[in-house]
Amino acid sequence: MSVPLHICMHPGCRRMIPFNQRFCEEHQQDKNKQATNQERMQYEEKELRFYKSTTWTKLSKSFRLRNPTCASCLKRGIIRQAVLVDHIEPIKTAYGWQHRLDESNLQSLCQTCHNAKTAREVAQRRMRSPN
Incomplete structure (x- = not known):
């Protein structure tokens, strides 16, 4: 049985890698540099509040389910x-x-x-x- 594959998470990279990895070998070091939370993505205060709101959480979950x-x-x-x-x-x-x-x-x-x-x-x- 072969291991399932997916595309490397690096933007624009289309290399297929094992499902249990996030990045291909070339982009593995980028993993440490990539933003891990929205604060590091320079969102403004009102945008952060919106994305953490119950309204958005419920809407996004129901939208993704549909x-x-x-x-x-x-x-x-x-x-x-x-x-x-x-x-x-x-x-x-x-x-x-x-x-x-x-x-x-x-x-x-x-x-x-x-x-x-x-x-x-x-x-x-x-x-x-x-x-």
């Missing part, structure tokens, strides 16, 4: 279990904050797709930033 597969993978014909609920329009934007509880602004994602989406959003914000 949408158990990764929306991004599904678009590519891959069926993978989602592990979190993502805001399509980030709550860092005015529109995203206004629609933070609208299910039309939510999608279930696997960790790999969420990491890749977040990396793209951070890169876009840096490009728009005047500093």
Whole structure:
């Protein structure tokens, strides 16, 4: 019986690795550098309060139960279990904050797709930033 595989958790990496590992050999050291909590991701106070709220916890859990597969993978014909609920329009934007509880602004994602989406959003914000 072969060991189940999944994709390396490093954003953009598509190497298949054993299910009991998080990163491929190349990105194993990145594991220590990767943010492990939302405070390290430079969220503002109101965003942190929102993500820790009972309202969000209940909504995200029920949404993921009704949408158990990764929306991004599904678009590519891959069926993978989602592990979190993502805001399509980030709550860092005015529109995203206004629609933070609208299910039309939510999608279930696997960790790999969420990491890749977040990396793209951070890169876009840096490009728009005047500093």
